[in-house]
Amino acid sequence: MRPLYSEQQEMLAATAREFAEKELAPRAAEVDEAEKFPVEQFKGLAQLGFTGLTVDENYGGSGGDYRDMMAVLEEIGAACGTTSTVLITHVSLGSQTINQFGTDEQKKRWIPALATGEKIAAFALTEPQTGSDALGLTTTMTEDGDDYVLNGTKLFITNAGVADVFTVFVNQDRSAGYRGISAIVMEKGTPGFSINPQHGKMGMRGCETAELVFDNCRVPKENLLGEPGGGYRIALKILDSSRIMIAAQCLGLGKGALDAALEYSRQRKAFGSAIGKKQAIQFMLADMATELDAARLLTFRAASLYDAGMPHSAEAAMAKVYASEAAGRIADRALQIHGGTGYFRPSVVERIYRDQRVTEIYEGTSEIQRLVISRELLGDIPD
Numbered sequence: 001m002r003p004l005y006s007e008q009q010e011m012l013a014a015t016a017r018e019f020a021e022k023e024l025a026p027r028a029a030e031v032d033e034a035e036k037f038p039v040e041q042f043k044g045l046a047q048l049g050f051t052g053l054t055v056d057e058n059y060g061g062s063g064g065d066y067r068d069m070m071a072v073l074e075e076i077g078a079a080c081g082t083t084s085t086v087l088i089t090h091v092s093l094g095s096q097t098i099n100q101f102g103t104d105e106q107k108k109r110w111i112p113a114l115a116t117g118e119k120i121a122a123f124a125l126t127e128p129q130t131g132s133d134a135l136g137l138t139t140t141m142t143e144d145g146d147d148y149v150l151n152g153t154k155l156f157i158t159n160a161g162v163a164d165v166f167t168v169f170v171n172q173d174r175s176a177g178y179r180g181i182s183a184i185v186m187e188k189g190t191p192g193f194s195i196n197p198q199h200g201k202m203g204m205r206g207c208e209t210a211e212l213v214f215d216n217c218r219v220p221k222e223n224l225l226g227e228p229g230g231g232y233r234i235a236l237k238i239l240d241s242s243r244i245m246i247a248a249q250c251l252g253l254g255k256g257a258l259d260a261a262l263e264y265s266r267q268r269k270a271f272g273s274a275i276g277k278k279q280a281i282q283f284m285l286a287d288m289a290t291e292l293d294a295a296r297l298l299t300f301r302a303a304s305l306y307d308a309g310m311p312h313s314a315e316a317a318m319a320k321v322y323a324s325e326a327a328g329r330i331a332d333r334a335l336q337i338h339g340g341t342g343y344f345r346p347s348v349v350e351r352i353y354r355d356q357r358v359t360e361i362y363e364g365t366s367e368i369q370r371l372v373i374s375r376e377l378l379g380d381i382p383d
């Protein structure tokens, strides 16, 4: 029971659940095993309007708010972790950066095809030498006539193997601190832009993660998002809201693990009765459900603050760090309840156990979330 949600959000969740059970869950093991982007599943999300959820209706988006997206992501994440990561990256990172910071012209150019899922978005911040410390970006961007020229490398970029539109963060002036960082939109096929697949991920294996290389890559100046030097603020703002969606994804991972553990506890027998009759198992299930609900409340609060246009940075960080780590504990207990069966592929809990791990790393590690929270608690402490 989720009395948090409005009638509309319950309807969205029901639609997402039906799609997830029918189209995502049966193919999730195959997506994981083959490390292949879920093309048909993405098309299905597009048909339901989910690829444009939260995106401005004036530019072809589906509208809706972050609580709507949260309701959908919990259902998608419960069935297929990869598909939930693909959707978050496409909507809350890639499309939202243009939706929120693009000019009217830029939005008209890129948003309609992204919202309908005809094109796929990616968000490129991380580099080989810097992830958490975005001020350390070394990808350069210099002016040359009507163009900018980019040189550098990005790493671990989700959706990159299939994406058409990339928001790339670059350093225009290393001496200017955060004011040196800019954001620019890059399209697949731009000369000097290459994409090298990165295989061998532990989880979320169908996301087509890749390295991006820019070798004297020319991009028209009109592709710049916001002001020159405004990129750091854009990245922080987008990550602040998108990490609420990572928390929602973790609700899905936790729900998937809990559902599997409940079913197994009812049917698996040991010492003459179903293991669900043993108090040790019952208590594990109770703790899993309690943590999942606590995570849901934190996530709903963060999403509500965001939707109301209120400050939400610390609350988003709390939701992300708690929901991701709770999903880890839930997946661990679900695997324990499955005994040896849970340890072998293609077990649902084995896949969730692996998929969950990165939620403590991407869009800001757990340590970075704790920094955000503690900074808000302590304020500026004089030396």
Ligand SMILES: Cc1cc2nc3c(=O)[nH]c(=O)nc-3n(C[C@H](O)[C@H](O)[C@H](O)COP(=O)(O)OP(=O)(O)OC[C@H]3O[C@@H](n4cnc5c(N)ncnc54)[C@H](O)[C@@H]3O)c2cc1C
Pocket: 089, 123, 124, 125, 126, 129, 130, 131, 132, 133, 155, 156, 157, 158, 159, 201, 204, 209, 358, 361, 362, 363, 364, 365, 366, 367, 368, 371
């Ligand atoms: C599967 C996957 C998909 C990803 N997708 C994307 C994507 O689409 N786009 C993108 O731009 N990036 C993406 N990333 C990158 C991800 O966001 C970074 O890996 C993450 O931000 C951490 O950066 P790092 O790996 O460089 O670790 P580092 O920043 O080098 O951190 C290493 C360790 O030091 C800790 N640490 C760092 N600074 C501090 C500090 N000040 N205080 C305490 N501890 C600290 C970290 O918490 C971590 O434990 C993805 C990563 C993965 C694994």
